[in-house]
Amino acid sequence: MSPINLKATSSFQTLEITVLSCEDLRINGRSVKKNTCVVVRTDPLNFRETTTDTEGGSYPSWDQKLALDMSIRETCITLEVHCRTLSVDRIIGSARMPVNDFMGGYFPQGYLSFLSYRLKDPKGLDNGIINVSAVFESNPFVKMLGKLMQSEASDRHTPAEKDGRARKVDAELGLGI
Missing domain, CATH: 1.10.1200 (Non-ribosomal Peptide Synthetase Peptidyl Carrier Protein; Chain A)
Known part of the structure; x- marks a missing residue:
């Protein structure tokens, strides 16, 4: 039996994030009609995404659990809300979720946190709210x-x-x- 690489094994933990919903999403000041999804990423190559909500409009709902393996050195997770049509995939809002918000000295391992973040559009203006829950589990x-x-x-x-x-x-x- 081959030995386990301790360095690789102990430097990653699993983040379970449930993307719950968004509130008051807009594109150029107008309410979003349909076809929104959320991309959760720790870096450009490590991401997961929800299914597309086709009926929620400006108040989409997913209640979808995503699991990401991430380095214990990560400090933030990016949440991006996309609106997709046949020809365009557009980011309509994003937020940075600090890892300390759900893991750290105040929370025990495996503690479920419910969090809401203000979304910013590509111009940096407020554009709705995203609601998530997160659990951080070590390997x-x-x-x-x-x-x-x-x-x-x-x-x-x-x-x-x-x-x-x-x-x-x-x-x-x-x-x-």
């Missing part, structure tokens, strides 16, 4: 490592007992030690 290795570190900090064992517990975790991860 299984990071979770298991955190549990091991937490248990070692909370109780006192002899070095031999600690070594035995570390070997058990290694075996569970398939590190073959």
Whole structure:
């Protein structure tokens, strides 16, 4: 069995974001009629998008869960609302969602946050609101490592007992030690 690349494994976490809805979307001051979707991106190559809402007009609704693997070094996620026709895909509003809004010292791992952000059109003017929920989960290795570190900090064992517990975790991860 090949060993797990610890550097690659521990540097990514999974963001589960549910795109709920938008409010008061406009194009050139007029209400949006239909065909809106949301693109959630951490960088130009790492993104997910919702299905197209064809009936919601200026108040579209998706209630769609998207999962993104992202580096633990990311500081913001970009939310872009697009309006699509046969010939044009136009960004009608975008917002930057700071990672600290749903993950950080105030929120435990796996905490569900409901958030709303003001959208800005390409000219920088206010253009509606986007509503999302987000949960940040670390990968299984990071979770298991955190549990091991937490248990070692909370109780006192002899070095031999600690070594035995570390070997058990290694075996569970398939590190073959």
